[in-house]
Amino acid sequence: MDLRSDLLEARRLASEREYGVLLDGAKSRAVEPVRRFRIRGTLAEIEATDDRSARIVADGFRVALRDSFTAEQRATFERISERKSALQTDETEVTYSFHGPNDEGLTEDTYEGRRSTVTVSAFPHCPSRYGKLLTALLTQYHAPSVLELGTCLGTSAAYIGAGLDSGHLTTVEAGEPQVEIARETIAELGLEERVTVQHGLFQDVLLEDGTVPNFDVAFLDGHHQKDATLEYFDALYEFANGGAVIVFDDVNGYSEGMDEAWDEIRTDLRVDLSVSTNRIGLAVVKSSIVDPERFSLPY
Numbered sequence: 001m002d003l004r005s006d007l008l009e010a011r012r013l014a015s016e017r018e019y020g021v022l023l024d025g026a027k028s029r030a031v032e033p034v035r036r037f038r039i040r041g042t043l044a045e046i047e048a049t050d051d052r053s054a055r056i057v058a059d060g061f062r063v064a065l066r067d068s069f070t071a072e073q074r075a076t077f078e079r080i081s082e083r084k085s086a087l088q089t090d091e092t093e094v095t096y097s098f099h100g101p102n103d104e105g106l107t108e109d110t111y112e113g114r115r116s117t118v119t120v121s122a123f124p125h126c127p128s129r130y131g132k133l134l135t136a137l138l139t140q141y142h143a144p145s146v147l148e149l150g151t152c153l154g155t156s157a158a159y160i161g162a163g164l165d166s167g168h169l170t171t172v173e174a175g176e177p178q179v180e181i182a183r184e185t186i187a188e189l190g191l192e193e194r195v196t197v198q199h200g201l202f203q204d205v206l207l208e209d210g211t212v213p214n215f216d217v218a219f220l221d222g223h224h225q226k227d228a229t230l231e232y233f234d235a236l237y238e239f240a241n242g243g244a245v246i247v248f249d250d251v252n253g254y255s256e257g258m259d260e261a262w263d264e265i266r267t268d269l270r271v272d273l274s275v276s277t278n279r280i281g282l283a284v285v286k287s288s289i290v291d292p293e294r295f296s297l298p299y
């Protein structure tokens, strides 16, 4: 917004006695530069760690904040938004086995899943703010191998795919309708060469058979429960290549258990550098960093 439109909007709100909205707008405009200043300072500290993965993480945040994506990536973002909108208004009913969180962690019940019928519109999607951050991180990393646990309808997989050059993403999902729709999402966006949707349970592919590939970047976004998340972290650590970045979704404010899980992970001595945001957590492992570093960003 330029100053003129700002003033016109302020006058309109004042004339309609919308003083609350007016104050909120003024407050957020005053707070935003402070927020960006704090983020820039923290990114400089992360970079000073002088490790390749640390620099990649800092640069990933910078690209996302400056919105400096390529024309091709912007076009893909546009198409991801269109696909997401279509799915969010799709009232087709689908029946699937819900393997998601329960209070007990990796139980038999979670393994078998509970049959549930929902409409396609009810499935969750990655918000564009964090999706673009994933694209930016991958663009900086040039990762040969990427792993995602929790595909759902393929939105975050598409954002990850948009950041890959010669690398490949394997994304794992247990729900049959989700797998089918996610494969359509990936095909519609022309990302089949870069993304494989694998049908399976995290417990099987990660803990039992160990059929997931070793990875440079991983995104864990499913089965949001404390004990399960900690077990998946242990297993993911074994599959991580040197300097890998493991991204955890929903570790701030989603649930007490997820906050606690992230607190244990970010302070775990196997994690060389961690970055906590308002929603996700990033953990760098097996890097050149000798003294663990912990950061937090209002992102």
Ligand SMILES: C[S@@+](CC[C@H](N)C(=O)[O-])C[C@H]1O[C@@H](n2cnc3c(N)ncnc32)[C@H](O)[C@@H]1O
Pocket (backbone or CB within 6 Å): 098, 099, 100, 101, 124, 125, 126, 127, 149, 150, 151, 152, 153, 154, 155, 156, 157, 172, 173, 174, 175, 178, 200, 201, 202, 203, 221, 222, 223
């Ligand atoms: C939050 S959604 C993923 C959203 C997706 N990453 C996105 O941002 O577009 C979580 C998905 O994980 C799947 N899931 C949960 N627990 C699982 C498990 N133990 N094994 C396999 N899939 C699981 C669910 O079926 C669900 O589709």
